Amino acid sequence: MNPNIIEIAYIVAAALFILGIKGLSKPKTAVRGNQLAASGMLVAIVVTLLNSSVVSYEWIVAGAIVGAIIGATLAVKIQMTAMPQLIAALNGFGGGASLAVAAAEFIKSQPASGTLAQLTDHAVGGGMGTFAMIATGAAVFIGAVTLTGSFVAFAKLQELIGGQPKGFPGMKAVTAILLIGSISIIGYLTVDPTQTQLFWVMVAAAFIMGILLVMPIGGADMPVVIALLNSYSGIAAAAAGFVMGNSVLIIAGSLVGASGIILTQIMCKAMNRSLTNVLFGVMAEAGEAMDADEVYAGKVKASSPEEVAMLLETARRVVIVPGFGLAMAQAQHAVRDLGDSLEARGIEVEYAIHPVAGRMPGHMNVLLAEAEVPYDKLKEMDDINPTFEQTDVVIVIGANDVTNPMAREDKGSPIYGMPILNVDKAKTVVVVKRSLSAGFAGLPNPLFAKDNTLMLFGDGKTAILELTKSLSD
């Protein structure tokens, strides 16, 4: 096929990706946006298959069949509560794909396969040119870090390994050495691009670095990590685009890279922490300073579903605050039923969504959408915070740190300055929780001991079901 036609088709594909992301700016246009992006992908794939340098199809077909089966199965079977794990895995696969593409180009460019090398613009028989080598190094390095880093994130989210930060003395130094070593190898390869062994050493170093980067990050910071790995997978794709000299790869990769960076920033801001602070964990050590017994002693009031139901009967406005516990308990449908029966009594019901509630950006919104809660009832933190004073009852389900008033009041607290949902300003706060155990931040929550707080101990789903039942009795 004429190379110019291929390039034009790639620009069309890139335009469809851009229109697709634009569609995601409103829930109403989002489905169409996703379809536009998918059709852009189809255009890009079809013209690539017609490219004259593609001469054999058996490996392509085999890979596509395997990938399509796995991808479709994952997409259909995955539970909405497990979405963070799926995104983590997809980030890793994206990184792995860019790694494999760039590595294949590197091997192709080696003198041993000289005749093949002429097939690409960059290869010059004696190895890669400087620009192509730097791009290859970047794609391989970032791709490998994304692959193993996402694997660790997946294992933490799936609870194959514990969510708490893990590390060993001198870990940061090891990470730094791996980083400097990898950059030095890429630098050396630009001078002598035939050193394949060094190339694989760099890949191994990047694999280890990916693991070391994510291991020390705790469960509470997973939204940041997922967003960041999302960004890495995009940047790796863009770097692979430089290697192949392919415009659509560069554009799409940069769009995804930018998307991940912005989500990372939003998450960091919502936790009042810098990215460096999240990645290199200053917080983990400061957590145990406050004594939980002292905060709670004699002040925590346990309640019953019947008592809470009586409160709700006289309420005019109720706000529900979901957290990761809602996902853990699969309580989204039970919550919607409770909301429905409250509304049937003429009570105003809204949902307060903290930006880092759950384990990935927007996680709570998806869960509540699954339970068919209309999205205009989901309120962002800044919109709902001024309304808590006019709220009769707030029901907090499995959320902890995002409601902790210490973030507002205690200057010595590790979470001081983090924007929170001011649920304690409401007339009554009902906290549905298994026990008084601390949240991800490892801190006691003085909210539980406030005069206007009632604790409803138990599994989130059971407690909400009992509450709805008491309300209808």
Next chain:
Amino acid sequence: MDISIIHVTLFVLAIFLGIELITKVPPTLHTPLMSGSNAISGVTLVGAILAAGHGGNETLINVLGFMAVALATINVVGGFMVTNRMLAMFKRKD
């Protein structure tokens, strides 16, 4: 002018465009945005097809090409399908 310069230009402009586009996506759609952008980053499939279809018989390149196609296809197929599944839930109550 070197073609690489044009590619760097594309990269820089696309980053700025990406930032403009993404800041307009509301928080309620951030999860579908992530899965959707995962699907878009599966465009590495284009590079993977070129690597896997080069027609040589060097095993390492073929295996890498196969892996790249398989992984990128998981992203493309899985990403777009799961995004569609999520977005359909948002649309339902219009």
